[in-house]
Amino acid sequence: xxxxxxxxxxxxxxxxxxxxxxxxxxxxxxxxxxxxxxxxxxxxxxxxxxxxxxxxxxxxxxxxxxxxxxxxxxxxxxxxxxxxxxxxxxxxxxxxxxxxxxxxxxxxxxxxxxxxxxxxxxxxxxxxxxxxxxxxxxxxxxxxxxxxxxxxxxxxxxxxxxxxxxxxxxxxxxxxxxx
Numbered sequence: 590x591x592x593x594x595x596x597x598x599x600x601x602x603x604x605x606x607x608x609x610x611x612x613x614x615x616x617x618x619x620x621x622x623x624x625x626x627x628x629x630x631x632x633x634x635x636x637x638x639x640x641x642x643x644x645x646x647x648x649x650x651x652x653x654x655x656x657x658x659x660x661x662x663x664x665x666x667x668x669x670x671x672x673x674x675x676x677x678x679x680x681x682x683x684x685x686x687x688x689x690x691x692x693x694x695x696x697x698x699x700x701x702x703x704x705x706x707x708x709x710x711x712x713x714x715x716x717x718x719x720x721x722x723x724x725x726x727x728x729x730x731x732x733x734x735x736x737x738x739x740x741x742x743x744x745x746x747x748x749x750x751x752x753x754x755x756x757x758x759x760x761x762x763x764x765x766x767x768x
Contacts, residue, residue: 613637614675614691620737622646622764626664630764632691638678640691644669648701650719652712663707665719673697673727690731690766699725699743699758716749721756735766 614634622628628646635641648667653660673695678688686692700722706714723745731737739762747756 613678614640617768618690619767620762620764621767622737622762624763625649625761626667628667628762630762632673638675640673640675642671642673644671647708648703650703650707650710650712661710661712663710663712665703665707666705667701667703669699669701671697671699671725687731689734690737692730694728695726697725697727699723699741699745699760714749716751719747719749721745721747721758723756723758725758727760729762731766737764737766738762 614637615632616634618632618640620630620632622630626647626649628644628648630642630644630646632640632642645668646666648665648669649662650665651660651662674697675691675693675695677694681688681693701720703719703721705717706712723743725741725743725745727739727741729737729739739760741758741760741762743758745756745758747754
């Protein structure tokens with residue numbers, strides 16, 4: 590009987606260890622980001638290291654007119670979708686760092702759509718919409734099981750109905766994981 594209990598204990602310990610070694614992305618993660626530009630974010634795991642996500646909220650835009658010496662800004666309603674590939678889960682686990690709730694670095698692609706004029710600010714769009722898309726690098730960390738911090742940087746292509754240019758992409762999020 591002692592050998593059976595010992596074998597079950599050892600087997601269950603090995604199985605738990607194996608599960609920790611294969612940690613990957615969360616299957617579903619819903620966040621409310623509260624700092625700077627509030628938004629709601631839903632991230633879906635599509636493979637061990639990849640997610641797709643959707644974001645609805647606000648975004649900040651800033652335009653510097655070099656020839657007129659004028660600066661304009663605006664807070665817009667924004668819909669974004671993205672793909673992320675998290676590449677350092679295993680290394681973070683080996684160092685004893687947190688990987689829960691997609692706490693890792695990633696590379697990906699982000700696309701954002703801004704319908705119309707800003708909610709706040711003085712930017713006046715000549716067109717009915719603006720669009721930006723491009724590759725990004727970023728990271729997100731989750732502290733105390735729910736507090737989420739993320740930073741995302743990249744360079745992409747921004748366009749309206751009549752104009753297109755290279756634009757910087759940057760997102761800073763501080764929020765709360767709801768599920």
